[in-house]
Amino acid sequence: MYGKFFEEDNFDSYDCSRCKFGYKGDNCTERQHYVRREILSLSPEERTRYIDNLHKAKFSRSERYVILIVDRDKPLNKNETLKFENASVYDLFVWVHYYAGKAPAGGGQRNAAHQGPAFPFWHRNYLLFMEREVREITGDENFFIPYWDWTKTDYCNICNNDFFGARFDLKMESRTFSAAMHNLVHDYFNGTMSDVPIAANDPLFMLHHAMIDKIYEAWLLKHPDMKYPIDDAIPPIQQHDAFMRPFIPPVLNDYLVGVTAEALGYRYE
16 A cells, blocks of 8 residues: 555555545445534534543554553664553544654654645544544544634634633734744744644644645645756655654555545535
């Protein structure tokens, strides 16, 4: 499974037991269709179900995954062993982003998922992975990650007890956010959200990145013939033919180039 999205069969996951994004059914032959909606458009019942699903994903141990709990940048010596821990799906979600956000062992400041051309494809694959895993562990086949449209507000209108915690009154300039998109939203919240290795711990992270994916989708529909840039100035870890770390089965960074949300089974409200 190293090629382009449309060149593969419809099975996925490390043991080929899951359907590829955009497909469902026992033989992965049925097309999948769902809508990612804006978080404020959800009814109270839908909002409660979404939060309950995240809670279950956080506190239910996965039977499929373990995570490395010792940070290693050097080879093991003969007296050491790697230490792993059973993980919840949400913990896995956080760990995957943490791993991808680390600088490569060979040096350099850019990592596998940020500050380069891999960014939109890596995070699109990442959200799709999370949705599929949450559906599996909760049994809710209709689960989706909503997006938060921060261009329509000048404060955090979901930072309240109906959504994600106490009121957050710090004003923000939505026009500035629209221009800068990704980074300023992370910085605005400070704390966990502003620290790349641990940002995915915050439940606002996935809402924000669903919004970024929505923006990318709008751009992609206007540029259907886009190509992944090939340039020696791009760090090796983000070259088009480098693996999209740390997903298994391994796919290349250009795996989702030109692949629309509709082809992946979803659309935006």
